[in-house]
Amino acid sequence: MNTYLSNWLTALPRRGKIALMVCADLVALPLCFSLALFLRAGNTALLEQYGIAPSLIIAACTIPVFTYSGLYRMVVRYFDLKVLWTSGGSLACLVGMTYALSFLVNFSQLPRTGLLIYWFIAFAYVVISRFVARAILSHARQRNEGESQTSVVKAAIFGAGEAGFQLVSAMRRSTGHKPVCFFDDDYSLDRKIFADLRVYFSDNMKEHIHRLGVNEVVLAVPSLSINRRRQIVEKLHRYGVSVRTLPTLLELVDGKITMQSIRDIKIEDLLGRDIVPPREELFAKCTHRKVVLVTGAGGSIGSELCRQIATQSPRKLILLDHSEFALYRIEQELRQKFPGLQLLSRIGSVCNAEALAATMRGQQIDTIYHAAAYKHVPLVEENMPEGIRNNVQGTLNIATLADHFGVQTCILVSTDKAVRPTNIMGASKRMAELVFQASAARASTRTTFAMVRFGNVLGSSGSVVPLFRRQIRSGGPVTITHPDVIRFFMLIPEAAQLVIQAGAMARGGEVFVLDMGKPVRIVELARTMIEMSGLVERTRKNPSGDIEIKFVGLRPGEKLYEELLISDDVTPSEHERIMCSHEPFLGADELHRKLDQLFAACESRDELAIQTAVQSIVPEYAPYSSLEEVRSPPEELISAGDSQDILQATIRKIAARGLLGEDADQQVPAASAMGGGSTG
Template identity: 75%
Template sequence: MTKPLSRWLIALPRRRKVALMIAADLLALPLCFAFALFLRAGNFELLAQYGITPPLIIAACTIPVFSLSGLYRTVVRYFDLKVLWTTGTSLAGIVGLTYALSFLMHLDRLPRTGLLIYWFIAFSYVVISRFVARALLTRTRQSLLARNERASLRVGIFGAGEAGFQLAIAMRASLGHKAVCFFDDDFALEGKVVADLPVHHSNHVRKEIQRHAINEVVLAVPSLPIERRRQIVDKLHRYSVSVRTLPSLLELVDRKITVQSIRDISVEDLLGRDIVPPRVDLFAKCTQRKTVMVTGAGGSIGRELCRQIASQEPQRLILFDHSEYALYAIEQELRQRYPDLQITARIGSVCDATAVSAALRGQQVDTIYHAAAYKHVPLVEKNMPEGIRNNVLGSLTIADLADHFGVQTCVLVSTDKAVRPTNVMGASKRIAELVFQAAATRPNTRTTFAMVRFGNVLGSSGSVVPLFRKQIREGGPVTITHPDVIRFFMLIPEAAQLVIQAGAMAKGGEVFVLDMGKPVRIIDLARTMIEMSGLTEKTRKNPAGDIEIKVVGLRPGEKLFEELLIGGEVTASEHERILCSNEPLIAEAELHEMLERLFAACDTRDELEIQTVIQSLVVEYAPYSSLESPGRKVAAPSQREPSQPLQHALRGVASRQQPPPEIGTDPQLATLSNSSKAS
């Protein structure tokens, strides 16, 4: 009987459902008042004395109050405590007002003594009727879904806190998810019940997954440390269940958690690290109420810099990029998110002094973040003149014009590939650093020049993570250049925040080095991404695997180990993850003479002369081509000793002969190495 009725109710148009609710309330509310009079007297004498008029009057007054409180606008299946609170307080208000009027006007026909009891009964009726209707409709929808689908998704929620509770409530109204239990690391919650679901300790995950036939586990702890997240994901993958997650609270709109909030685990969730919140004073110093210009605004780092700067309420934000589409995309995003922000988008190359001057003239720019650069090692290696012009001439143009227009702070975004480079891209970025260092030594400059050096950024254009994703989607093989290649990784938002904060600490000429944490072996990253895709690696021991990892050899100019320091002399800064490196520099007059030779070589496209001049500018530069000879294995880039980790440098360790840390022995990266050890 109930199922046909529920199906009929679900099929009704929205207006008829509201009319049906109002009709039910018009019938029930007089009965609520009659029951209140019965409870007041203990018999039917008061009801007989006052008659039917007071119940009808109070019901007629209550319906408009319910309507104004939003009770009839709320979908029953999504009925929440906020609506109940509004309805209850509105009902209390009308009861109090009715009591006051009847007392002042001496209305003896209205039984004032039963009004308070009526409030409790009417409010109880609203709560019970709506929740019963919601349970009935939800159960009917779930039964309909079960009939249409072969199997429903049984979900275990990891985290019995506020986020997990909200997710469990949201899943009750979901057609495709059925929450069956919670898992939590807190022993105090073992055996407790949250949102009508049992809570099990995380030590019992395997047993409960089997007992409840769980298909998917959702990580519902937005503040979960990265290391613990890696451990949980690695553990759950061994039990053949799908693992998904909620985003951080900062990513959630209005902090409301719904089933749509669930997303797949990304490699950034596992390779990132716990982000240190930016220091408010440093973050705002060069951006808040300032006119800020970002070159390369359409690139991965440039886009994020623009987002972070826009959040600090700058006076004006100038976007500069040579790519029309990239510039258009970031401009539209910022205008939508920050409609009151003054944004100027300029198309042009940083090598074009006229275009840069036009962007700066009359704007009274306070800060420039120079992120425009060619960064792809093989492409720049094959196009040396273009790479040198963009990275070196572009930086020289920005430095000169920043000084000319009196910009307060000018920050160069550099790279770890500038340290003892074996490729033209890295060497060009080191020369760009030399340009900024020389500009900082000018006696009358009003501009504070600084450089910020960091490693690979997860998810940036051309990085290895998007490449691996594409190769896995296409069925493989996943290509790596060498099984021993390791890289430092950082999330784009953290990198942008640290760049802004480093620039705020600059006094002039510093090379800031971001603490990149611990390096990751690329082959372990590839294996982890294959595993996260629900696939297996195809090897000699496992020929039936899904995806093969293929070693294709080091590309021209590529190193096994990237480094962050040249001299190894670093000092701590005001920020715990930013260090200041003491790097050698070249006097500006001598530098300009050498740059003239370099640009002349670029004009004639004489690659040998380009490399010769680079060698005179960057003495640590060891071009890849000079390390090759026909018929023998190239070993030099891979055998060069990497620099010591930053934490060792801070402790004053002088030796540079230590090999890079073994990933397999690093507990923080144990998740990434499990597959490697197994094979």
């Protein structure tokens, strides 16, 4: 009978279901009022006294109220509690207005004493009837769709919290997943019931996974630390179950959890650092109610800067990029997510001073984030004039016009490859830093110029992670330049947040260096990605493996490791993950004279002349020429557990030379954040 009823209800057209609900309410609501009178008197006296008329009148008035509140427009299978609250509130207004009206006109035929009881009974009827109907329809849908599916995934949720609760609700509305239990690190929750499911302590996962036949575990703790996440993933892989996750705190925008929120574990989830929420006073200082210009707005860092800035309600956000498609993509995304944001999109290159001036003129720009740059080392090495023109001439244009138009703050997004560069890309970014340093030193300037230097960003265009993914999907080999290459990595959202906060601390001329966490051996990164793909590395000892790792040699201009600082003048900042470095620079007159020589060499396209001119500006620039010149990473860099250890080692070396004074040991713990890397 239940099967027949559920099939019949499912087959009804939408109008038929609405008509059925209205008819059911027309029958049930008079009974609700009659029951209210019966409960009020404790017998049938009031029913006999007033008759059926009041019950029919109040029911006839209730139907329009339910229609207005949206109760009949709601799809029962996806019933929202918000509609129930709206219906209850509307019903309460009806009862209150009826009660008041009966007093005003002294309408004695209406039994006022039963109105309040009627509200409770009618609301209870609405809740119970809709949830019963939803249960019947959901049962039919699950049975019908289940017949077409070979299996249902039995899922366990790691994390008995709000995110886990939302996920269970989403799974119960779907047909592909069946939640069977929770796991949690909180021992006090062991064997407790949460969302009608048993919670088990995480140390006993193996036993319950096998007992319950769990196929998949979903990590539902957005704030889970990176180390703990890594431990859980490694453990669950040994148990032979797949592991997926909900977005992290950096990725969650509206906090709503659906089945579409579940995604595969990415290498970024295991390589990043524990999240430090942005400090609001720093995050908003240069963005809230400000006119902000982002150059390179369609790039990996530029687009994330735009997203983060948009959350701070700027007065206007101006996007500049020479790529039409990249600009279109970020513009459409921002218009969808932030419909009230005033956006201005401009196609153009920072190398074109006239177009740049036209973009800035009359806008009263408060803050500029200069993220436009060519960043791929081999490509810039093969196209030196274009790389220098974009990275150096473009930065010079930005600095000149920022000062001319009275911009308050101008921040350059730089790279650790600018530190003792071995390639033109790194040298061009160091020259861009020198341009900003010289601009900051001008006595007449009204603009605060500063630079933010950081390392490789996970998932950005051209980064090693997407490359490895493509190579693994195609069956390999995974190509690595050298077995000893190490790099620092950072997540894109965190990098953008730290850039914005560093800019808020600028006083003029500083180089802010971001804490990049642990240095990662690229070969170990490749092996982890192969393992996460469910594959095995092919080696001489295991020739039957799936994916080979192949070493292809360092490319021109590439280093085994990226250094963190140029000078020893390093101080902590207001933010625990940002260090401040004051580095030597050239005066404006000398710099502009040498830049003129460099640009002339670029016009001639004479690479030797270009390199000679670059070396005159950046003396530490040492062009790559042979493998014998490649130095191995310092022992303290390889053995250090994280960048704080590296920083401590650096400061102790400085202290040994007597540069920090007698209290150097006390300064080490406070200086807890430094790093470096490329914008890509």
